[in-house]
Amino acid sequence: MLTHRGFVVVFAGVLFLTSGFSFFNFYLTLLGVYLLVGLVVTLPLFAMTANLSGIEVDRQIDKVKVFSGDFLRVKVTIKNTSRRHFDFIEVHDQYPELWILAIGANFIASRIEPGGSITFSYILQVRMRGKYYLGPTEVIMRDRLGLHYYKRVLKEQTEVLVYPTWKDVRRLEALGKQRQLGLMFGAHRTKVIGMGTDFAGFREYQPGDPFRNIDWKTSAKRGDLVVKQYEMEKNIQIICMVDTSGSMGNGYPENTKLEYAIRAAVLLTHMGIERKDLVGTCVFSDIVHAFVPPSLKPNHMYDVLEALAIAEPVGWSDYESAISYVTSQTKKRTYIIWLTDLEESPAPLLNAMKKVVANGHRATIISPFGPWFEAPVGQFGPVEKVLSEAVSEELWERRQKITRALARFGINVVNVGPEDFLPSIIRQYEMAKQRGVAMF
Amino acid sequence: MKPVTVILQILSTITFVLMCWYAYTSLSGYWDWNAPYVFIVTVFRLISLILFFIGTMVLAGLIAPIAGIAPGEALVGLYNTQLLRMWYMQPYGVSGPFTSIGQVFSSVTRNFGDIFIILSQYIFTFLYFLAAALGIVFFLQSLFRMEHKFVGGALISIQMIFVIAAARALIFPDLPVIPIPEFTGGEIPINFVDFLVERAQIIALVSFAYLETSYQMIYSYSVGKPVEEREETLKRQLLALRQATRKRDAIEKGEKISTTAMSRSSGATAFSFLREAIERRLFGGGEAIESMDAIADVRRLQIFVDELLASDPDARDQLTAKAAAPSSAYILSSTIIGSAIRFIGVMTIAFLFINPVFFVAIFNLPPGIANSVELEQPELVVFFMLPILLAFVLVAMIIGWASSREVEEKPVLTKEEKEAEKARKAELKRRRAAARKARKEREKARKRAKMVSDSGDEWDKALEETYKM
Numbered sequence: 001m002l003t004h005r006g007f008v009v010v011f012a013g014v015l016f017l018t019s020g021f022s023f024f025n026f027y028l029t030l031l032g033v034y035l036l037v038g039l040v041v042t043l044p045l046f047a048m049t050a051n052l053s054g055i056e057v058d059r060q061i062d063k064v065k066v067f068s069g070d071f072l073r074v075k076v077t078i079k080n081t082s083r084r085h086f087d088f089i090e091v092h093d094q095y096p097e098l099w100i101l102a103i104g105a106n107f108i109a110s111r112i113e114p115g116g117s118i119t120f121s122y123i124l125q126v127r128m129r130g131k132y133y134l135g136p137t138e139v140i141m142r143d144r145l146g147l148h149y150y151k152r153v154l155k156e157q158t159e160v161l162v163y164p165t166w167k168d169v170r171r172l173e174a175l176g177k178q179r180q181l182g183l184m185f186g187a188h189r190t191k192v193i194g195m196g197t198d199f200a201g202f203r204e205y206q207p208g209d210p211f212r213n214i215d216w217k218t219s220a221k222r223g224d225l226v227v228k229q230y231e232m233e234k235n236i237q238i239i240c241m242v243d244t245s246g247s248m249g250n251g252y253p254e255n256t257k258l259e260y261a262i263r264a265a266v267l268l269t270h271m272g273i274e275r276k277d278l279v280g281t282c283v284f285s286d287i288v289h290a291f292v293p294p295s296l297k298p299n300h301m302y303d304v305l306e307a308l309a310i311a312e313p314v315g316w317s318d319y320e321s322a323i324s325y326v327t328s329q330t331k332k333r334t335y336i337i338w339l340t341d342l343e344e345s346p347a348p349l350l351n352a353m354k355k356v357v358a359n360g361h362r363a364t365i366i367s368p369f370g371p372w373f374e375a376p377v378g379q380f381g382p383v384e385k386v387l388s389e390a391v392s393e394e395l396w397e398r399r400q401k402i403t404r405a406l407a408r409f410g411i412n413v414v415n416v417g418p419e420d421f422l423p424s425i426i427r428q429y430e431m432a433k434q435r436g437v438a439m440f
Numbered sequence: 441m442k443p444v445t446v447i448l449q450i451l452s453t454i455t456f457v458l459m460c461w462y463a464y465t466s467l468s469g470y471w472d473w474n475a476p477y478v479f480i481v482t483v484f485r486l487i488s489l490i491l492f493f494i495g496t497m498v499l500a501g502l503i504a505p506i507a508g509i510a511p512g513e514a515l516v517g518l519y520n521t522q523l524l525r526m527w528y529m530q531p532y533g534v535s536g537p538f539t540s541i542g543q544v545f546s547s548v549t550r551n552f553g554d555i556f557i558i559l560s561q562y563i564f565t566f567l568y569f570l571a572a573a574l575g576i577v578f579f580l581q582s583l584f585r586m587e588h589k590f591v592g593g594a595l596i597s598i599q600m601i602f603v604i605a606a607a608r609a610l611i612f613p614d615l616p617v618i619p620i621p622e623f624t625g626g627e628i629p630i631n632f633v634d635f636l637v638e639r640a641q642i643i644a645l646v647s648f649a650y651l652e653t654s655y656q657m658i659y660s661y662s663v664g665k666p667v668e669e670r671e672e673t674l675k676r677q678l679l680a681l682r683q684a685t686r687k688r689d690a691i692e693k694g695e696k697i698s699t700t701a702m703s704r705s706s707g708a709t710a711f712s713f714l715r716e717a718i719e720r721r722l723f724g725g726g727e728a729i730e731s732m733d734a735i736a737d738v739r740r741l742q743i744f745v746d747e748l749l750a751s752d753p754d755a756r757d758q759l760t761a762k763a764a765a766p767s768s769a770y771i772l773s774s775t776i777i778g779s780a781i782r783f784i785g786v787m788t789i790a791f792l793f794i795n796p797v798f799f800v801a802i803f804n805l806p807p808g809i810a811n812s813v814e815l816e817q818p819e820l821v822v823f824f825m826l827p828i829l830l831a832f833v834l835v836a837m838i839i840g841w842a843s844s845r846e847v848e849e850k851p852v853l854t855k856e857e858k859e860a861e862k863a864r865k866a867e868l869k870r871r872r873a874a875a876r877k878a879r880k881e882r883e884k885a886r887k888r889a890k891m892v893s894d895s896g897d898e899w900d901k902a903l904e905e906t907y908k909m
Contacts, residue, residue, distance in 0.1 A: 005588040009651075012596050016603070020818045023606035026628060026794070027621040027640040029818040031599065033790045033825060034648040040832040041785040042778075047836035051843035069737065071744040075758060087774070088663055102741055103677050104759045105670055111663050111771075119754075120670075120761035123744070125737070144778060145655040146588060150840065167736070287871045320882060321875045346901075347886060401900065 006147035009039050039147055046143045052152040054082025055112075057137045059093065059158050065306075068129050068165040071102060075121040076137070080112045087111050090140040091118075096132045100125040128254060129164040129262065129309045133157040163305040164262045168422060169270045200231035236432055237278040237294050237332055240265045241322060242311065243340035245285045249313025251373035255418055260368060261339035262308045264425040268337070269304045271429060280330070283307050284322035285315035293329055317344045319352035327359045335437045336363040337428060341370060342402055342413075350405060357409045362437050364428050365406065365413045370395060372417030444771045445664070448657035449583060455650035456579050456594065460572070462643045463601050466621055467568065470605075475565035482562065486555045564608045571600040582654055586661045591654040595647060627816065628795045635791050645787065652782060656775050663771070671760040678745065685742040793825045 002010070017032030019025070060075040076093050080086060090109045095101070104122030112118055126132075135157035142149045202218060205225035213227040242265050248258035265281055272279030278294030281304045290307035292300070317340060326336070336356055342349065342365065356363045371392040403413040416424045464471065575597030582590035605618045621640040629635045748755045792798050796815045814820065 005592065005655075008589065008592040012592060012599075015596070016599060017821070019603045019606065023603075023610055024818065025602075025606050025620065026623045026626070026818055027644060028599075028602060028606065029821055030641065030790060030794055031644045031647055033793055033821060034644055034786055035651070036825065036829060037789045037793070038648060038652070038782060038786045040829050040836075041789060042782060043832050043836040044839060047839035047843070050840075053843065071741055073748060073755075085774075088659065103681075103745060104674060108667075108670075108761050109662065110667060110761070118761060119758050121755070121758040123741075123748075123759075125741070144659045144775075145652070146659065147655075170736070287868075287875045318875060318879065321878055324878070348882070351882070 049084045050141045050150045065161045067163045077119045079117040083114045088142040092138040098127045129162045168267045200229040202226045235277045237334045239280040241338045244311045245317040247343040257368040258313045260421040286318045288325045323352045334361045338365040363411045369415045445660045451653040458646045475562045476569045479562040479566035567604045571597045
């Protein structure tokens, strides 16, 4: 293949050649011939040496699963397995567009000896959860004068699974450390009075209380029979239902409703694990994409992260199928937190909630309100502003109806925006802990 | 790589100077140093004259329909005196401003011819100077910026001097002939040695050598430069990162920090990651959170890099790709051998193309053709050159095609991975089908229970139904 500079030489050659013809001058003709012959004289030799099949590219990465926002070193080794010299070789290792090249360069240009190798590395900041591929690698070989080139794309790709961001957890932990309250900052253990070994207080004796519970010393002081009360710490079981329907993908890139829902689910799972609560996750849209049952397994967090990492905003929300699946998998009483924008028709949602209640579970809906995730009204023109306000008002009215309807089942709907999404889920979790909802 | 590049820079300069010297001596006696000044001044005077003429005509045209009569001499004189008094007309026999249209007309018709004659005399000399100046500018650019386009520009510019001189001889055959390079007697020598020592051949070879050495110089520069640049970039990036981290630490501790314009710009332009982090901090939506994230990112990157450099002794070399730097000795030796082969190949093949004797002997052409005038024309080159040059391209294509057969791409997925992917898709399909079936059943049940209504707001209906429960 001819490069741009090759075309310049062709142009110059033809120019001098035709000038020679026009002005009947052998010097100009000869110069034109020199340029054109110089362009092609070593071409067969170059074609023979530029056999790019002798080039092998090996890509290595430190980790195949990383958190969004983390750094990843990519090491690329180019080997010349042939017996030829490659005078000028350019290697471009491609990485996903959303990621940021933090240190180094994903490109190298050099020459490579027979049997030799070149190793270069670069550091990327991984952005946005999901499944990504590093590669392909583009290898371009040029001749010395840069007049011709051969290109080959090595299709080998390296898969990288990017977990949702861990920054919220880090932030929470940092906050806990700053206040010197340790990791359990803000946690309220659910206490059940009656059983257990921890002393809770005294109460008046009631007929039927076991005699061994009577505190004789205190009874003597008070002049009336009192019994000792004990309390037991209980944990709760939660399932986080993450709606991944198409409408959840609306909003600013990296700040869509779904991204916030996923961050909330990650935070909730982490908090649950820290406090020995059972937290499961169900990722659904028109089908159940993934279900990680509540567990305390050491790898539970990673199971949840993997399920959330590959979630994509597609399809529509089938609440009934999702809850049928979850209830069939869950026998214990569970506190179900829905993270959904409630954009589907009411009947299936109401039926799903009926099923939740009928199975003895409790539920709360944390619902991102669409207009709060989209462009601020201030950025619109006057017409768009009026329209968006009208749409917002209508949607809000619809929300009120939903809230009223679900209140019948004792299900609370919390409308959230980007700023209060994460605080809301923490608040709901703490409230559930305090109230002792769905203890096991 | 620098010594090799410097050697090639010197060679490139020598060949360029030689090429220029040949151009200068070939046109010896025609380099009138006053030509550029006279030509430029003449062009401006011509423009001035045309504008003056148009201006006067427009004024007269505007006044006549308004006043109903042609403008008086006094009015035109006033206009010319007040507005066009600075018009530079002195070299054409005009001592002061015009006061009548008649003067204007006669001046234009008289001077236009004079100016054209001066232009035709100086235009070619001016173009020689222009081409030479452009050639020198391109050459200097190529030396410092190491780009192929400047080398091509320099070569074409200097050679354009000969092209212009040849064009002048064709356009104005009456003017004195400029001795542009040509073979002795206007014919190509039959003997190869005679051909080699011909002045025209030497000039062409020097010109080609300039192109060759300059391209080799750029190759030598560009093959070593990326590695050097990588090393420099990495140093800058690490320094900027460390500075940014220190600054953040100082801010957090409440210490005062001093920033200079230089440090700010070096920090901001150091690399995209840091720049992006700074932008996020400055323009982020949720200010405190964004700022915290950006600071955390910079610090985490610093920790990552520190750990990497501490844990892997080769990490720094791999980031800079130090091992990839090619040896200078090989570059120099291969440059000399490669260029020598190319020179010999180019001269030999070009001699065969340009001299028909060889082909006449091979094809055993009849005397009528062998002795014809057409064989002495330069255009005959095309007759032999095109098929042979295309044969080179064809051979290269065949070799390229044959070697590309050897490329064996590894399959993207292994057999197990393919099966797993197939199973995953089947499972997804099954789940979708089951969900679809369940939905249909629920829909039927809902219809039976008359849950679905044709009119009114669906949420109102649903709400009513829940209250009925």
